[in-house]
Amino acid sequence: MKIGLIGLGIMGCPMAKNILKAGYRDLLVSDLNRAKVDEVVAAGAVGASNEEIGRSCDVVMTMLPNSPHVKSVMLGENGVASYMRPGTVFIDMSSINPVASREIAEHLAAKGIRMLDAPVSGGEPKAVDGTLSFMVGGDQDLFDEYKPLLETMGSSVVRCGGIGAGNTTKLANQIIVACNIQALAEALTLAQKAGVDPRLVFEAIKGGLAGSTVMNAKAPMMIDGNDKPGFMIDLHIKDLSNVLDCAHTVGAPVPMTAGVNEILQWLHAQGGGKKDHSAIAQYYESLAGIRIGREDIE
């Protein structure tokens, strides 16, 4: 099976290496960033143009920033799809608007190309060690055929429904993560302001009903004032903007998402777009005039 992968950024680069490590040696790759292509070629892939990928691959995969990138790479003028043969397959692993996934799938179906949307959760560390969680949309038979390929990059590969269901699940994930971070920031700010050490609050409640993976990862960062990104504010704005767009299209009001997205916009406007999303705490610190876990601001 000849595989093409377009988009070798923070996620795509280690994912390409894991495909190679699993023994799929016929891998063609492309990216606007030449250095990234060279890095994956050094691991055993072949650098190629998008046209070469479209003409020769049985399955084309993308790991690009957002819907407009995927649409332009696949369906734009001289897009990859214009070179693909009927019977070939497209797997988009980018986190994009599920409405866009369905539009792309419709265009491809008219050319006899089948598609899965397969966004991931887990971030760079899990991309590197091949333990991402895949949320997949598309036909069951196509999912069954390509699950082993996705398993070279992930330890969990779950089909969530028809095309777009993967990205709908990813949006649900991103709502829950953002709102959890906001609740945590609000709660730790209250504790600090009321004179209770937020470290002890975290220690006391992390094993109870309020405890969560988000709390375990983000409370220590808030308390230490560490905003080095795992997941950047600007990427979360992209995902929540897709939530709002999708929600308005399907008629599902999302007031919590709208609220937390405006806090992220505030952080972006302050020049904080590259900070970790746990920097939502800095919005609360600014409102209350404190620093969580540290000295009070006069």
Ligand code: NAD
């Ligand atoms: P990134 O910006 O590091 O990588 C994107 C890559 O796409 C870049 O190398 C860029 O040069 C390339 N690219 C852009 N346009 C292109 C084009 N026209 N042709 C060829 N290459 C092109 O982004 P990332 O962090 O790897 O994220 C990719 C996707 O995965 C996003 O949708 C993101 O939301 C999602 N995601 C990221 C994380 C994370 O922690 N970084 C976690 C889960 C999901």
